[in-house]
Amino acid sequence: MTDPSEAAVRTAGLEKTYPPSGPRPAVPAVQGIDLDIPRGEFFGLLGPNGAGKSTTIGMLTTLVVPTGGSARVLGLDVVRDAVEIKRRIGVVSQNNTLDSDLTVAENLEFRGRYFGLGARDARARAAELLDLFGLADQRGGNPFEISGGQAKRVMICRALMHGPEVLFLDEPTAGLDPQTRTNLWEVLRGLQAAGQTIVLTTHYMEEAEALCDRVAVVDHGKILASGTVDHLKSSAGADTVITVAYDAAVPEKIRALADRKGISKVEINDGQVRVFAAEPDGLLGELVELGSAAGVGVTDASQLRPSLETVFLALTGRDYRD
Numbered sequence: 001m002t003d004p005s006e007a008a009v010r011t012a013g014l015e016k017t018y019p020p021s022g023p024r025p026a027v028p029a030v031q032g033i034d035l036d037i038p039r040g041e042f043f044g045l046l047g048p049n050g051a052g053k054s055t056t057i058g059m060l061t062t063l064v065v066p067t068g069g070s071a072r073v074l075g076l077d078v079v080r081d082a083v084e085i086k087r088r089i090g091v092v093s094q095n096n097t098l099d100s101d102l103t104v105a106e107n108l109e110f111r112g113r114y115f116g117l118g119a120r121d122a123r124a125r126a127a128e129l130l131d132l133f134g135l136a137d138q139r140g141g142n143p144f145e146i147s148g149g150q151a152k153r154v155m156i157c158r159a160l161m162h163g164p165e166v167l168f169l170d171e172p173t174a175g176l177d178p179q180t181r182t183n184l185w186e187v188l189r190g191l192q193a194a195g196q197t198i199v200l201t202t203h204y205m206e207e208a209e210a211l212c213d214r215v216a217v218v219d220h221g222k223i224l225a226s227g228t229v230d231h232l233k234s235s236a237g238a239d240t241v242i243t244v245a246y247d248a249a250v251p252e253k254i255r256a257l258a259d260r261k262g263i264s265k266v267e268i269n270d271g272q273v274r275v276f277a278a279e280p281d282g283l284l285g286e287l288v289e290l291g292s293a294a295g296v297g298v299t300d301a302s303q304l305r306p307s308l309e310t311v312f313l314a315l316t317g318r319d320y321r322d
């Protein structure tokens, strides 16, 4: 047995480099990640596609073998104690991995039996979970003839069959429509309220904001920043970010804005200016006017209020959706 006070997840300098394959060089997918996730927390790994989130979750769930550093889940080592960890966690992968030869309920019951439940207990537990997740009507259906949102909920039920201490979800709402996504958020909030520790990856900023107690922003295999969403916003992205693209070079006068109170940064790139401002009122109009005074037109303009998106911009200098 491990100490129940052990963190749900603790990693130090965790790394994964995929080896070269043919003409493809080695891929340093995860480059030294430190995580400390207490039990009971709803934690999010947030980052754009290819940031290394799935690889990190893969290592924590013992499916991917690290090439450096260490990772412990519930106090157990992900390499040495992989079998024990698998018994105590639940994993929901990105794709539908339900068995099409079994009904929805049988998928759950089968998993329960695998984890040592008797037939009657497995049936009862499956029925209880399907009820709880509003899937009772689907119990006899084929898991590939239900909606994407329902299939995802079935996968979550399946992962909960053996009462896992930590639930890992890799991009649980990718590809779902907005309504289905917010329904699933409710399901996940309910689980956390009932005490479930949850670790999720997502590339949706609003998902991380809506659900997670704490978030680690990941890019190119490294953590850029971590903390509560509020902490991240106040430390790295407290500013509103105004971006204006001109049809010619950015007028010189705009550089001087950097000295004004309430403006923390002015970035100029070819015909585009990006202004980070704590006091953004009237600034967008001013940028347009400064352009027209210099005979330069505006081709595009946007204003982002402080959010995880502005955090990412402040940390990387890149648009999150680039």
Ligand SMILES: Nc1ncnc2c1ncn2[C@@H]1O[C@H](COP(=O)(O)OP(=O)(O)OP(=O)(O)O)[C@@H](O)[C@H]1O
Residues within 6 Å of the ligand: 018, 027, 028, 029, 047, 048, 049, 050, 051, 052, 053, 054, 055, 056, 171, 203
């Ligand atoms: N099995 C693999 N072999 C080689 N390279 C891989 C493998 N799996 C992932 N990669 C590469 O590792 C990097 C990180 O990928 P990973 O899937 O972990 O990122 P991600 O943040 O989860 O992105 P996504 O949401 O697109 O899956 C990417 O460059 C990816 O191409």
